[in-house]
Amino acid sequence: MISAYSWVVPLLVVLPLIGAGLTLAAAGRTAIQRAVSLTVLGAMLVAAAVLLVAADRIGPQVMLVGGWLPWEGVVLVVDRLAALMVIVSTTVTMAVLGYSIGQGQSSFDDESDGHSPLPVFHPSILVLAAGVTTTFISGDLFHLYVGFEMLLAASFVLLTLGGTPERVRAGTTYVLVSLLSSMIFLVSIGLVYASTGTVNLALLSQRLGDIDPGTVGLLHLLLLIGFAVKAAVFPMSGWLPDSYPTAPAPVTAVFAGLLTKVGIYAIIRTQTLLFPHSRFDDLLLWAALLTMIFGILGAIAQDDIKRMLSYTLVSHIGFMLFGIAVGSTAGLAAAIFYTLHHILVQTTLFLVTGLVERVGGSTDTARLGDLARISPIVGVLFFIPAMNLAGIPPFSGFLGKVGLVQAGVAEGGWLPLTVVGASVLTSLLTLYAVARVWGRAFWSENPEGITGQGPLRGGHHEALGLGVLVPTIAIVVVGVGITLAAGPLYDVTTRAAVDLALREPYVVAVLQGGMP
Amino acid sequence: MSPNLTLLLVACTLIGTGVYLFLSRSLVRALMGFLLMGNGINLLFIVGSGPAGQPPIVGHSEGVMADPVPQALVLTAIVITLGMTAFVLALAHRSRQLDGLDLVRDDAESRRILELAETDNLGSVPTARETAEAIQAEGARTESRFHEEVAPPPPEEHEKGVGR
Incomplete structure (x- = not known):
């Protein structure tokens, strides 16, 4: 629907891109870069909040870029789901940016903020934000692909910051896997266009019903594979724990969150709009089951906190996939809520791991110990999101999991019930994995005399400054805040899920009654 | 509409060859594979867009126009491929600078964890077998002390044994 708020929609992409240009032009002037980045992200947050209210009250907000007819040009659509995702992703990006700014002059091996010979951190993270937002608000498949490529190009740069051997190795794996998944996605777009004559999502939802079911199945499977690689769904998840942990703490945090x-967002969108009640729902349930179990078993085996968290990230993708595969309104609502929760909690944990590294000089639990006494604040900051991740009541992780379990039980049948059982088991094993880190890094004896001052680098110690503590505390508070605001938030995600299941509001808002 | 078989075969060959090259451990070969795949897919878009026609410029062509949308999509895809190629080339160059090779290497930490798993080693926590062996060793030690008291071995022989 085109309303007074439509002009706000493109700001979500235009603002970070302009910001990226400005920060690149201001290379070397760290203060200007920081001011521009924070202002841009703040403005995006406001715009997204306005759009959430508009989408919730009036309906999906649509912008026809260049004034073309919806099926001829690029359409930007913000419905409740897109607005929620943009708000949470921008919040997370802001916290991460604050953290990297707060690292300041003490981070000598961490070139994330102004210490690289080529100060590309701020432009890259803004392009990343633009790419992520583009995928959330794009109304056609090809534009979705462009958004993916934007965020991938930025993530390539961020992952290989500094070009150290370890990061180049990890970056190679990540780059090749990402390129392959993009190719699969591009093939499927080509086939979609060849078989339907459009890439507009709303129009596709109308036309896919008219073509041969076998062809639809092929298109669906190709799209799913492309998105599943990006979302790290088992068995396409092996790249993630190999490539994420080597990057600087803020970069890993924003990657893990977003x-x-x-990929999950793309699966939700295509699954509800293009292929509702498809024949692959059972396949998705199996994928969810295996992702949960294999991910968490991998997490238990790890000694390094970052790697452990990377595996829990894979594992919990299974929860979101479960909600999508169940496909009922309750399942979708829980999946969306869980996605929002998981973006926040996973980013928070990676940021706190950055603090652990600053205090203890390592993220290897074999070399850490006694952190709870040395730095109680890091202990508290780790404990809250860790319990949230494991799904201990009353945190939002618990609420999301209860929603998923209820949706699964309401669905019935042996496969959904098996996945429900696996999800409960995975929660317990997640608790075990984080408790193991807690026991070894925070409660065990101090193996190598950690002083709490961090390792000696460049003549002085890395201590915990307010610059890194404040953003971390802020995002922990936001994570707890989601728990407190869970009632209204769950209502919004339920309304979003109802609209997704109906399909009608999205299609009508985009096509506005017309059809080619 | 019947698609152009020649173009389709060319696209398939490009994509197939690309996938084969992409599976190589050499980063530059994988890049070549990526480029071939990209070109093959672009061709696939053109095949899918229907029969050839006049240039899609309004007012400048008579008769049936070619479908302009796939051309726009292909153009965008080519630009994106160019950007990605530039990055992968830089990455391959850096990789070669660092260790003289541009091969994709395995993850060392993954391999370490795998070795631990194969030897049934739980890291710093002693395994059940290690605990059992420690108890057995402790038992043997105390027992041998008890035996020493009863019948101490001849010291000369013991020292000889050590010397040998």
């Missing part, structure tokens, strides 16, 4: 969720 990149896989973009």
Whole structure:
């Protein structure tokens, strides 16, 4: 629907891109870069909040870029789901940016903020934000692909910051896997266009019903594979724990929060709009089951906190996939809520791991110990999101999981019930994995005399400054805040899920009654 | 509409060859594979867009126009491929600078964890077998001390044994 708020929609992409240009032009002037980045992200947050209210009250907000007819040009659509995703992703990006700014002059091996010979951190993270937002608000498949490529190009740069051997190795794996998944996605777009004559999502939802079911199945499977690689769904998840942990703490944090969720978002969108009640729902349930179990078993085996968290990230993708595969309104609502929760909690945990590294000089639990006494604040900051991740009541992780379990039980049948059982088991094993880190890093004896001052680098110690503590505390508070605001938030995600299941509001808002 | 078989075969060959090259451990070969795949897919878009026609410029063509949308999509895809190629080339160059090779290497930490798993080693926590062996060793030690008291071995022989 085109309303007074439509002009706000493109700001979500235009603002970060302009910001990226400005920060690149201001290379070397760290203060200007920081001011521009924070202002841009703040403005995006406001715009997204306005759009959420508008989408919730009036209906999906549509912008026809260049004034073309919806099926001829690029359409930007913000419905409740897109607005929620943009708000949470921008919040997370802001916290991460704050953290990297707060690292300041003490981060000598961490070139994330102004210490690289080529100060590309701020432009890259703004392009990343633009790419993520583009995928959330794009109304056609090809534009979705462009958004993916934007965020991938930025993530390539961020992952290989500094070009150290370890990061180049990890970056190679990540780059090749990402390129392959993009190719699969591009093939499927080509086939979609060849068989339907359009890439507009709303029009596709109308036309896919008219073509041969076998062809639809092929298109569906190709799209699913492309998105599943991005979302790190088992068995396409092996790349993630290999490539994420080597990057600087803020970069890993923002990747863990956003990149896989973009894949999940694409699956939610295509699954509800293009292929409702498809024949692959059972396949998705199996994928969810295996992702949960294999991910968490991998997490238990790890000694390194970052790697453990990467595996829990894979594992919990299974929860979101479960909600999508169940496909009922309750399942979708829970999946969306869980996605929002997981973006926040996973980013928070990676940021706190960055703090652990600053205090203890390592993220290897074999070399850490006694952190709860040395730095109680890091202990508290780790404990809250860790319990949230494991799904301990009353945190939002618990609420999301209860929603998923209820949806699964309401669905009935042996396969959904098996996945429900697996999800409960996975929650317990997640608790075990984080408790193991807690026991070894925070409660065990101090193996190598950690002083709490961090390792000696460049003549002085890395201590915990307010610059890194404040953003971390802020995002922990936001994570707890989601728990407190869970009632209204769950209502919004339920309304979003109802609209997704109906399909009608989205299609009518985009096509506005017309059809080619 | 019947698609152009020649173009389709060319696209398939490009994509197939590309996938084969992409599976190589050499980063530059994988890049070549990526480029071939990209070109093959672009061709696939053109095949899918229907029969050839006049240039899609309004007012400048008579008769049936070619479908302009796939051309726009292909153009965008080519630009994106160019950007990605530039990055992968830089990455391959950096990789070669660092260790003289541009091969994709395995993850060392993954391999370490796998070795631990194969030897049934739980890291710093002693395994059940290690605990059992420690108890057995402790038992043997105390027992041998008890035996020493009863019948101490001849010291000369013991020292000889050590010397040998």
